[in-house]
Amino acid sequence: MNAARLPARRAVRLSAADIGRAATLALHDELALAPKPGLVSFVDSGSHSDMDAHTFMRSLFALRHYFVQICALGEAHAPFEALERCGIAAEARMLAATGGINTHRGAIFTLGLLCAAAGALLRDGAPLDPQALRQALRRHWGDALAARTRRVSALPGGMAARRHGLRSASEEAALAFPVLFETAVPALASALRRGLSAQRARIDALFATMATLDDSNLAHRGGMAGLRHAQQAARGYLAQGGAASDHGFAAARALHRDFVARRLSPGGAADTLAAACWMRRVCEDIRPPAP
Ligand SMILES: CC(C)(COP(=O)(O)OP(=O)(O)OC[C@H]1O[C@@H](n2cnc3c(N)ncnc32)[C@H](O[C@H]2O[C@H](COP(=O)(O)OP(=O)(O)OP(=O)(O)O)[C@@H](O)[C@H]2O)[C@@H]1O)[C@@H](O)C(=O)NCCC(=O)NCCS
Ligand SMILES: Nc1ncnc2[nH]cnc12
Numbered sequence: 001m002n003a004a005r006l007p008a009r010r011a012v013r014l015s016a017a018d019i020g021r022a023a024t025l026a027l028h029d030e031l032a033l034a035p036k037p038g039l040v041s042f043v044d045s046g047s048h049s050d051m052d053a054h055t056f057m058r059s060l061f062a063l064r065h066y067f068v069q070i071c072a073l074g075e076a077h078a079p080f081e082a083l084e085r086c087g088i089a090a091e092a093r094m095l096a097a098t099g100g101i102n103t104h105r106g107a108i109f110t111l112g113l114l115c116a117a118a119g120a121l122l123r124d125g126a127p128l129d130p131q132a133l134r135q136a137l138r139r140h141w142g143d144a145l146a147a148r149t150r151r152v153s154a155l156p157g158g159m160a161a162r163r164h165g166l167r168s169a170s171e172e173a174a175l176a177f178p179v180l181f182e183t184a185v186p187a188l189a190s191a192l193r194r195g196l197s198a199q200r201a202r203i204d205a206l207f208a209t210m211a212t213l214d215d216s217n218l219a220h221r222g223g224m225a226g227l228r229h230a231q232q233a234a235r236g237y238l239a240q241g242g243a244a245s246d247h248g249f250a251a252a253r254a255l256h257r258d259f260v261a262r263r264l265s266p267g268g269a270a271d272t273l274a275a276a277c278w279m280r281r282v283c284e285d286i287r288p289p290a291p
Contacts, residue, residue, distance in 0.1 A: 074119025
């Protein structure tokens, strides 16, 4: 078809409610994806004995207002301390809903900050695109995020990151999420442009993220050997053609079994994939056109 005859893109102005709802839907996108190595899905509980997809659904339900609230705080250009209070309260609601199990701590942090950045862009009347989101994050809360990396984490992942000299979730945020913006989002967008289904595109984006991210969950559960094993497995998977290849699903299922046998779970990569799915839902240049 001649490009000039393609339907014109309609600019759709989103609200804080739309942006927050997209975060909940993106977490569902991630949960519903299968096969994904070691992670919980509707198929099974992967490497986890204390939680399943129902635990994640309860957590999602408990968090649905949080993402709208933190976006509204961003829209009000609230200080970092207000975002943090909102995140800590959301974490408490998540733990109450799951009986004390950590399902979405990383997502509360990462997606929460992104929703706040989107709110700041709404207020400025600026277009929502990945570059603008990154700049808004740096401009409004970059200094506070950098200062935050000097705190010593008492969480298992944070301690493992410190022990092995890895980039923790806090440090990834202070750098305005390089793996998300430079690896996960381009991998998802490129796979969709090549015509892959949403499922195959998300699998490729997850593996691209796993190959690159210093996932503190992998380091906490499997030490540096576990993290390096997962990164190499992800690189090998993509080098063999990824989800687009004839063996793409079978190879991803085989890696799922391998990760379960090793008790490995790339929770940080899962959160990063959810953040990329959220961007696909809200950003004008990578969002599917309105019908
Ligand atoms: C700022 C905090 C998020 C803590 O920061 P810290 O620097 O200590 O971070 P990490 O421990 O490295 O990461 C915290 C969670 O973030 C995900 N993650 C891991 N690596 C990365 C990475 N490199 N980049 C980005 N994100 C990353 C991960 O979360 C996911 O995995 C969790 C499930 O793992 P699982 O192994 O099952 O569970 P555990 O309970 O940890 O252990 P075991 O069961 O094995 O015993 C799940 O949460 C996923 O989401 C890391 O766990 C922070 O906690 C904080 O301060 N929060 C409050 C403030 C806030 O949220 N503010 C928001 C707005 S400012
Ligand atoms: N689907 C999933 N399974 C296990 N940990 C996770 N952290 C975020 N998403 C996850």
